[in-house]
Amino acid sequence: MRRGGGVGASPGGGPDGGGGAGRGSGVGEGSGGGSGVGQGSGPGAGSGVGQGSASGVGQDSGAGAGSDAVAEVFSALADPTRRRILDALAAHGEATATVLAAELPVSRQAIVKHLGVLDRAGLVAGHREGREARYRVIPERLGVTARWMDRVAAAWDTRLSAIKRLAEGE
Template sequence: MTEVLSALADPTRRRILDALAAHGEATATVLAAELPVSRQAIVKHLAVLDRAGLVTGRREGREARYVVRPAGLGATARWMDRVAADWDSRLAAVKRLAEATQNSTGGSPDEPGPGQVRGI
């Protein structure tokens, strides 16, 4: 997953992945024609995406044709969903604690409680 996140951290690689997903299958030449990046740079970016398990290439004559491998994205998305759910749970607990404290002091969110200064 570290390689996936590292690969996706680069905006050019995200654009390449988006373009490749839109095409379904493409060569580095086709991708370079659409993006403001040289074919050689596209090939290097595709190698990073391949190592991360996000794309796969197959030789067809002199060209390599690349396709997106959704499994790599799926595993990362599931991990991110779990992290988001954990944070949602933690934030909900903080909210409940804040509301319970507010209700026990009888204050409102706009009024400072005992020993508090407005605006802090």
């Protein structure tokens, strides 16, 4: 499965969408560009679930195979605001950008942009519910990253054990 996560122009303004040529977070499924849900245009359209560019959802087959997926996750999680958004989504199960903005010291527009980054990294997914997009955490991508970290840790444990044996003269 591939997730779309891209940028959708938002020519209109309104309570759900963001003023003037704003950028939407874009969530869709498909291959290539993703087939978006509710491609916003016109007044009030904006942060919606829309068409985007695809990035793989972490196929984990062998050493280093998921390294691009892991890099995307680490890049997305490098920002403390995005980590706080993930924490809030994990606590709520699902939430809109409006709900997240009310909880965090960040504007709704900034939340939408951060959700777009998290979506492209495969960490969250959104779906339309009425006029707003509801987002939830996708734990599978974190699992890919955790498995990669486990493999790296195991390799280092093996190396450090060998060094210890050499140092102790075994």
